[in-house]
Amino acid sequence: MIPLAVPNLAGREAEYLQECITSTYVSTVGPFVGRLEEQVAAAAGTTGAVAVSTGTAGLHLALRVVGVGHGDLVAMPALTFIASANAVAYCGAAPWLFDVTPDALTMDPEQVADAFERDLEPGPDGPVHRPTGRRVAAVLPVHTLGHPADLDPLAATAHRHAIPVVADAAAALGARYRGRAIGQAGAAISVFSFNGNKTVTAGGGGALVSDDAALLARARHLSTTARVGSDYDHDEVGFNYRMTNVQAAVGCAQMEQxxxxxxxxxxxxxxxxxxxxxxxxxxxxxxxxxxxxxxxxxxxxxxxxxxxxxxxxxxxxxxxxxxxxxxxxxxxxxxxxxxxxxxxxxxxxxxxxxxxxxxxxxxxxxxxxxxxxxxxxxxxx
The missing domain is CATH 3.90.1150.10 (Aspartate Aminotransferase, domain 1)
Structure with a gap:
């Protein structure tokens, strides 16, 4: 059987993994995590990145840090892998599903603009979806199979209603949108996956990228159990979403290719x-x-x-x-x-x-x- 997609581990993966073993830095502390974040941010065209345990964890964090919460709606395409919708549900929110365009199989900007114009009304905490009475807290376009969503019109519509955009860029590392690197395409945060079948893999894991240092700092804080200082003090409910140095070592070797x-x-x-x-x-x-x-x-x-x-x-x-x-x-x-x-x-x-x-x-x-x-x-x- 010729498989659909398997990792290509022909680079320095074994060398970097041996370095982890020799140094004993196999958990979430180690030099490869920071190196991977720098590589991913550079490839995405952003100023920063936060490495996490999975792409789905990254989506959950991204939605949380832009303010998605219980009872909200998140506008997103119906044609996507279920992890996109699950990340919305982890926030206590629900998806509002949209069609895709035939030329890209990504979220239809005209349908979004028409629906927002028709169904949104001002609310005390942001725009409200008239049919359900729920606040619309984010727009979540998906870069289907690594093909960029048409983010310029989507972002313009979202910004008119003061709604943040989070891009599910799971498989889009290396893509370009209208001549721009994928992280420069108009989303507040974009999220990549390094699952085993992705073009670049860490065996698992993911990363958030953004030019907004405050959003990334909050994502990093939440991903490390919201721990404050070196003692066991935590200031809110956080998550153990950290990437390990072992995963990052594989990811660094992959990013070189x-x-x-x-x-x-x-x-x-x-x-x-x-x-x-x-x-x-x-x-x-x-x-x-x-x-x-x-x-x-x-x-x-x-x-x-x-x-x-x-x-x-x-x-x-x-x-x-x-x-x-x-x-x-x-x-x-x-x-x-x-x-x-x-x-x-x-x-x-x-x-x-x-x-x-x-x-x-x-x-x-x-x-x-x-x-x-x-x-x-x-x-x-």
Missing amino acids: LDTFVATKRRIQATYTERFSDLADVRPIPQASWADSACWFAGFSLEGWDADQVAALRAGLRDDGIDARPFWKPMHLQRPYADAPAEPLPVTEDVWQRLITLPCSTGITDDELGRVIAAVRGRLT
Whole structure:
């Protein structure tokens, strides 16, 4: 089986891990954590970063530090991995679900602007969603598969209503938005993941990036159990969300290869796009002209196919030794969020079951890539 995405550990990972063992700095104290934060901030184009235990923990912290709390709503796309919505729920809030655009599969700025104009009214603590009476405390766009959301219009709408923007940039490290580094794209905080299948991995972990030192300082404080000073004194309910030096050591070695990894991911998607361009039903994963996607996952959608047909193709490819996978099941179809307020979702409902992701590890060989292409063409011609 050619796997979907596995870590590429061909750099200095083993050397840096041995350094952790030799020094005994294997927990949350050690030099690699700070080094990783500097590397991530530089790549994101921000002045600072805070490393954390998971990307989901990072989203939770980011939402907390911009003020999301119990009973609030957070505007976000329905088409995302469930961790985005779970982070909202951890705050005691609920998602307000929006559609995505067909050219990017990211949050639809026009739908957001129209809904905010129609349904928001001033409240004592910020804008209130008329249909539910809940305060809208944040906008949470998702950079789908590493493709930037169209943040300029989203941020403009949010700022008109004094609502902060937190970007779920889990897989978008290395992406660019309208010529800008992804951390400069208009969100108060952006959050990356270093999960094992991400382009850059630490085996786990994540990072928040921002130019707002106060927000990052509060996130760091909350992530370290809200401890004050060297004694066991804590000034509020905090979280044990710290990244370990061992995780960061792997992450540092991976960040040294970021540019190469992202270039490889883009080459894989471009190869699939070119080699399947003559197949009538195949459409590449969308890439808008104003973005440079990090191309975390590669693949295509199948125009006019129903869910059963797409599932049968995936099963056939797996029989051929190709780890073809489905796409995220949208939030309005997930049991925990079935009752969340939602705008019309025609693009989300049309596209999510027609997408197939294909092997795209940065260490994939030309022979393996050729096998994937041959298997797909064999099933579709």
